[in-house]
């Protein structure tokens with residue numbers, strides 16, 4: 001797959017997910033041209049770190065949340081940031 005012309009220097013940034021905001025809707029999975037994301041059950045250690053509101057939201061969304069198993073492929077195009085309806089993704093320096 002070819003890179004989006006809007007992409008910046010690869011390898012500089014990676015997506016970071018705010019799990020208290022993420023509702024596992026998978027818009028990021030659909031938006032990312034580089035298959036960085038997957039949506040699956042939240043890890044116990046991540047569940048334990050949620051705020052009270054985050055825990056309630058996680059229950060409501062059956063414990064689904066986004067992970068970035070392929071973060072090294074991120075080209076910093078920003079499509080996931082724009083696509084997330086919960087504003088749960090930001091790009092941070094590696």
Ligand code: SF4
Pocket residue numbers: 015031032033034035036073074075076077078079080081091
């Ligand atoms: S910025 Fe988001 S959509 Fe773009 S390559 Fe990185 S993870 Fe994928």
